[in-house]
Amino acid sequence: MIRIVTLTPFDPGDIAFLSKTLYRAFGIGTEHLGDRTLPRKAELPDGRFDAGKLLDDAPPVRAYADDKVLYLTDVELANPKGPLGEPPSWGQAAQGGDRAIVSTFRFKPRGVSEASIEVFRRRLARESIHFVGHLWDLHHCYDARCAMHPSWSPSLPDDPEFELDAFCREKSERRIRMAKT
């Protein structure tokens, strides 16, 4: 089961679209658990939030074995600095773990038109599949049409696909089959 928790307000229509998409991508039930407060302890002096710390400090929710918890927020997340610089952060996940977080900060503005809302929803679905995929031990994929392709890749189109490619889908299905529950 994938349990969605919102740390900042989200439109119910967006959450409904996301639930349907996650169910279609992984074949497991998805539900919205409700809103929780954003842990301010993870905030950095520059106003961004440390993605790893935010994930650790995120309010706990009731979940069972093999359940995955997906937190949604709109604050800017920060990654630690690497040897070649700081990669832009769209979210964070514990590889093979049980919780992930997605931020809509870098998305195109949601707007009010149907087209812009559709683009926003599709992108939210794509990033959610990406980070939930990490929870199922998926790695980044070189195929730009796959949701596991890095979110900042220059080869990613403006309105990317929100589906897994055959290899990633098979791998996630294997993992899901092997899950304890």
Next chain:
Amino acid sequence: MRTPGKRDRAEKNEEAPAAGGTIASSADLEPGDRVVYPKQGVYRVTGLEQKDIAGQRLEFVKMTREEDGASVLVPLGKVASIGLRRVASAGDIEGVFHYLGASYDDPELDWKVRHRDNVERLIAGGVLGVAEVVKGLHSLSRLRPLPAKERELYDSSRHLLVNEISVSLGVTHVVAEDFIDFALMPPAGVKLPLKPPPTPVELKGPPWKRKKPASSEDEDDLGLSELGIDLGALEGAGMGEADESGDAEGDAEGEKASGEGSEDEGAPAAAAPAEAPRPAAKGGPAARAPAAKASSPAARTKAPAAKDAAPAPRAKAPPAARKTPAAAAPRKSAPAEKKAPAAARKPAAKKAVPARKAAPAKGKKK
């Protein structure tokens, strides 16, 4: 455009690719040490364990994989040979990122070579070897989708690299993977502060990969003397044959040339089969072209004569003529034939063949 240092294949085969921090003996291991088991991942040494197996008391190093807690027992004597090594240092990892960020535009296209190299790198290449596999396959994936097996290999090598980087830098797996992809495909407008990538370190590698460099004596000695075969004598004989055949052919060619110089082509055509063996007719197109041009006008004008002469050579070929040294050793005589002028080498029968075809065509046109 900078490209990462590429290993010479011959050099690499003689000396397996090297990894820093290879553990030479079990004495180097202590409980709590983190080691990398090639193609398996990062393990933590938990201690020594003794077991009775088939009546023998054996001592093992017990290790636990950090990723999933799987335990492995390695016999003390095997520690050096399985290629265990220390987890790469932060400095090594930085070199890996500079390698990943460097441009790379010549992926190996031969899948057999690629597969062999990749497996070798994963086993004995250290963290840089794993990075080479990831980068090589990633570059290839930009040209075409990877086949299923290589897709698996790409995924597993990426998994190994992510694990080691994560352990070495003390970051989560997802962040380590972000670092890797930030180097492999930086976002638009970002210029990476790259330094020259490290050249792959050469090391002796595990024993099964070590290959004794062959000495010149070993290469030359094929064990023929044990079989009672004297290669020198054979070569001498071969050379003699070649010389003889060359002389014979030279004479024959001389005759041919003189015959060709004469107006009547029918007479040399009758003698041609005895002089020139069939391989002579297999000259390259370039060599044949002038001869064909030279013969075609004459053939056109003398088509009836050529018609009569053409079937004669094959029918009248004496069996003894095929057994001449030139005919018996076509391989040896071939170079000599190639050197001969095309016009002189051209057998009359060959010249007559286009004549047969050309004559009716000419008639039709008229």
